[in-house]
Amino acid sequence: METRKQIAAEKKRCNSHNCAQAILHTYADIAGISEDEAMNIAGAFGGGMGNMEGTCGALVGAGLVLGLVNKDKAAIEREEGKACFDSPEREQARLKAKAKSMKQMRQIMTKFQERNGATQCKQLKGVGTKVVLRECPLCVADAAEFLEEQISCG
Secondary structure (H helix, E strand, O other): OOOHHHHHHHHHHOOOOOHHHHHHHHOHHHHOOOHHHHHHHOHHHHHHHHHHOOEOHHHHHHHHHHHHHHHHHHHHHHHOOOOOOOOOHHHHHHHHHHHHHHHHHHHHHHHHHHHHOOOEHHHHOOOOOOOOOOOHHHHHHHHHHHHHHHHHOO
């Protein structure tokens, strides 16, 4: 059975998805969105946000998943009565979810940097240096691996 990591990497390898789309589309069910929404949301984040100067799209996709997953957990807490729909409890739940997402994203970025030597698309693809640090499908696989570590540990 293929893992989500393998599925995401294959979506990029066959060029049916950009790097961000490959991640968000693969985890759309966990993120609580449709596959079509995933493709639209992540459409502009391939190629280092459209120009290879920015953060790897696979990392952007992982961040999008984290934000949606953690938002849903905050909504569930509100529905279960742990936080009400009125401010300031609602705002506290939002801030908690945001802080959790940011912490998890930092951990993903750190691991990605350690494994690949960069987080910027241009550097990963060797633009200017002609030294490719990591091919896109492998970047997608790495981002998926590190994302799964974060979303599985709650």
